[in-house]
Amino acid sequence: MAIGIIAEYNPFHNGHIYMINYIKNKFPNEEIIVFMSGKYTQRGEIAVASFETRKKYVLEAGVSKVYELPFETSTQAAHIFAQGAIKMLYEYNVDKLIFGSETNDIDLFYKIANTLKNNEQEYNLKLKEFLKQGLGFPNASSLALKSLVGYEIVMPNDILGLEYVKAIVNNNYNIQAYCLKRTINFHSEFTLENFASASYLRTLIYKSEDISKYSPMIFETIPDRIENYYEEFKQKVISTSKEELAKISLISEGLENRFKKIVLEAQDYDSFVNKANSKRYTSSRIKRIMLYILLDIKK
Numbered sequence: 059m060a061i062g063i064i065a066e067y068n069p070f071h072n073g074h075i076y077m078i079n080y081i082k083n084k085f086p087n088e089e090i091i092v093f094m095s096g097k098y099t100q101r102g103e104i105a106v107a108s109f110e111t112r113k114k115y116v117l118e119a120g121v122s123k124v125y126e127l128p129f130e131t132s133t134q135a136a137h138i139f140a141q142g143a144i145k146m147l148y149e150y151n152v153d154k155l156i157f158g159s160e161t162n163d164i165d166l167f168y169k170i171a172n173t174l175k176n177n178e179q180e181y182n183l184k185l186k187e188f189l190k191q192g193l194g195f196p197n198a199s200s201l202a203l204k205s206l207v208g209y210e211i212v213m214p215n216d217i218l219g220l221e222y223v224k225a226i227v228n229n230n231y232n233i234q235a236y237c238l239k240r241t242i243n244f245h246s247e248f249t250l251e252n253f254a255s256a257s258y259l260r261t262l263i264y265k266s267e268d269i270s271k272y273s274p275m276i277f278e279t280i281p282d283r284i285e286n287y288y289e290e291f292k293q294k295v296i297s298t299s300k301e302e303l304a305k306i307s308l309i310s311e312g313l314e315n316r317f318k319k320i321v322l323e324a325q326d327y328d329s330f331v332n333k334a335n336s337k338r339y340t341s342s343r344i345k346r347i348m349l350y351i352l353l354d355i356k357k
Contacts, residue, residue, distance in 0.1 A: 060089040062152035064143045070115045071273035089122040095132035102345035106281040140221030148231045159237035160213035171227040285327040295321040307355045
């Protein structure tokens with residue numbers, strides 16, 4: 059059978075190579091299949107390198123195959139991203155999954171997933187209760203989880219990892235999940251020997267600084283960024299009617315009105331995101347909607 063890795067590899071770095079080597083040692087007779095995002099990432103940004111370029115480096119690291127996650131999966135919130143990715147693993151007959159985790163407690167993830175499955179109605183009621191208080195989905199789901207099982211999952215990789223396990227448990231997929239302890243925090247600017255977070259490496263890449271200590275990837279030019287398309291986004295929002303804007307995927311609850319107002323005030327991409335996000339709408343959701351507007355992705 060095969061072991062699956064779900065990833066963005068944005069960029070592909072030594073931490074990812076460490077995981078691949080760990081899998082090779084732990085499961086020497088298994089194929090390693092990677093399911094990787096394409097041009098756009100979960101946060102609605104442009105990956106630092108094309109799918110094909112990243113795929114080349116990943117194959118060189120010793121995996122068997124690399125498949126591209128569909129756009130409608132790779133640019134979604136954690137629970138939708140996980141559902142789509144896990145379904146793809148199942149369809150490709152992958153029977154194991156390994157993901158990075160801050161807590162590194164797979165038994166806890168399975169315990170939570172099974173508790174939620176067996177108490178789905180109670181969880182959904184608590185979730186709706188917190189959403190009515192004006193909280194965004196990530197915070198509302200975290201609090202609903204804590205009130206039901208006594209645990210709060212707050213770290214990015216743990217949140218995504220739990221969603222993977224939930225997708226496996228809820229669909230009764232014959233996939234066994236494993237996790238591997240992360241050595242560097244998700245957005246950390248601190249490095250550890252030859253390891254650094256993808257977030258920090260992107261900062262270096264956009265400054266044309268050397269990342270060879272932390273990644274095999276080579277960048278001869280500064281990659282394209284979603285920020286470069288703010289003026290195009292701005293003109294689209296201004297020129298599109300509220301009715302048409304409301305048809306864009308992920309826009310709901312009058313967000314089209316909020317976008318119309320803020321786009322006249324914000325001078326650049328980051329300014330728009332900072333003004334548009336709120337307790338209810340995370341920066342990641344705002345960025346995804348901005349991407350969907352640019353690409354005219356309808357509901």
